[in-house]
Amino acid sequence: METVLPPAGTFIPSWPGNLIMLGVILLLCFSLLAFRKKSEFVKWLGSGYAAVGLSSAFTLLVVIMGLVPQRPSMNFYHLLGWTHIAASWPFYIIGLLMVFSLFLSMSKRIRKLTISNGIFILNHLGMMLILLAGGLGKSDFQELTMKLKMDEPVWYAYNSQGGRDDLDFALEMNEFNIDYHLPVLQISNPQDEIIKSAELDTAINKTIIFKDYQIEIKKILPDAVMNKQGYTAARHPAAVIAAKLTFKKENAKESAAAWISSGSRMAPPKTVKMESFTISIRSRMPKVYETKADLFTKQGAQYPVSIKVNEPIKVNDWVVYQSSYNQAMGRWSNTSTMTIVKDPWLPMVYTGIFMLIAGAMGMFIRGKSYTVKKEE
Numbered sequence: 001m002e003t004v005l006p007p008a009g010t011f012i013p014s015w016p017g018n019l020i021m022l023g024v025i026l027l028l029c030f031s032l033l034a035f036r037k038k039s040e041f042v043k044w045l046g047s048g049y050a051a052v053g054l055s056s057a058f059t060l061l062v063v064i065m066g067l068v069p070q071r072p073s074m075n076f077y078h079l080l081g082w083t084h085i086a087a088s089w090p091f092y093i094i095g096l097l098m099v100f101s102l103f104l105s106m107s108k109r110i111r112k113l114t115i116s117n118g119i120f121i122l123n124h125l126g127m128m129l130i131l132l133a134g135g136l137g138k139s140d141f142q143e144l145t146m147k148l149k150m151d152e153p154v155w156y157a158y159n160s161q162g163g164r165d166d167l168d169f170a171l172e173m174n175e176f177n178i179d180y181h182l183p184v185l186q187i188s189n190p191q192d193e194i195i196k197s198a199e200l201d202t203a204i205n206k207t208i209i210f211k212d213y214q215i216e217i218k219k220i221l222p223d224a225v226m227n228k229q230g231y232t233a234a235r236h237p238a239a240v241i242a243a244k245l246t247f248k249k250e251n252a253k254e255s256a257a258a259w260i261s262s263g264s265r266m267a268p269p270k271t272v273k274m275e276s277f278t279i280s281i282r283s284r285m286p287k288v289y290e291t292k293a294d295l296f297t298k299q300g301a302q303y304p305v306s307i308k309v310n311e312p313i314k315v316n317d318w319v320v321y322q323s324s325y326n327q328a329m330g331r332w333s334n335t336s337t338m339t340i341v342k343d344p345w346l347p348m349v350y351t352g353i354f355m356l357i358a359g360a361m362g363m364f365i366r367g368k369s370y371t372v373k374k375e376e
Helices: 018-033 040-045 048-065 077-081 082-087 089-109 116-141 345-365
Strands: 142-149 153-158 164-180 186-187 192-200 206-210 213-227 228-231 240-249 256-261 278-281 286-296 304-308 313-315 318-325 335-340
Touching: 018 040, 018 089, 018 116, 040 048, 040 089, 048 089, 077 082, 089 186, 116 345, 142 164, 142 192, 164 304, 164 318, 164 335, 186 206, 192 206, 228 240, 228 256, 240 278, 256 278, 286 313, 286 318, 304 313, 304 318, 304 345
Parallel strands: none
Antiparallel strands: 142 153, 142 335, 153 164, 164 286, 186 192, 186 278, 206 213, 213 228, 213 240, 240 256, 286 304, 313 318, 318 335
């Protein structure tokens, strides 16, 4: 099926077609109850054997998804469906069988509502919701890319095919900020393998002992440009991290001084090479970056927003994530890239996850009691 047919995910209709499909699946679930005693297949489907087998098969598919890059290609893996597991026929067929298996298992316990049966049903119903919402909601999922420029309102975004989609809101970028990690000094061997590293706090002098050398960091400049004397502090797009070091060999009376720096798009890195090692500074690594913008709606509203990495904002049905920026410009970037996501079925997935967590907590708290019968 995977070889001769398009991926199964392409056959899932968007709203309201997927809602109708959900109704058909639930109708099939109830129809299976009539064949539970007559059909050996339906009897097996509601057993623990089916649960273990289907769960193992589903887990195997998820493992393949993690090992094989999920992107279009024309190799042998693509013919097997391994490059698009979440849209493949095995994924959907096994997922559908798992839904039937979960429903049949629940139907046995629902007749007698006890605490144990309630926990069992909570777990199984939660997993059913996750499978149904994850599979049927795929066609309604949208992910767009919005590219912002300083002081220019943007009312549109681009999809994965490069097409332009108009939005019901706009963002106008007016500020961009980056918070960097502490600079890192690195010592590497002649094969360019890092053998020692240390974070450098700009407010504290640090001394590093390596082999028979005493390396002392005298000054650190987070933003610096080169001059005749070495480096001087300057806020500039071409600025680098610079540090002034002194080296003193064991038993030596005098020490030597030198500057090292990270590179930038306009300046090469500066290192210090000793007999058997090289000292350098790693290029700065951003810890948090943030875009400050004005949000406009078609209803005429306007208010400021701040979008940080891992701190998205919600606008109508969309969630706006900070995803990238002009890395060559760094903190002086005048562009910012947003990823805009709409997933109307996500609340149903979250509901299923919370039900699973509640069920797991119930199993943990309640446990299982055993009765040992004494032999006469």
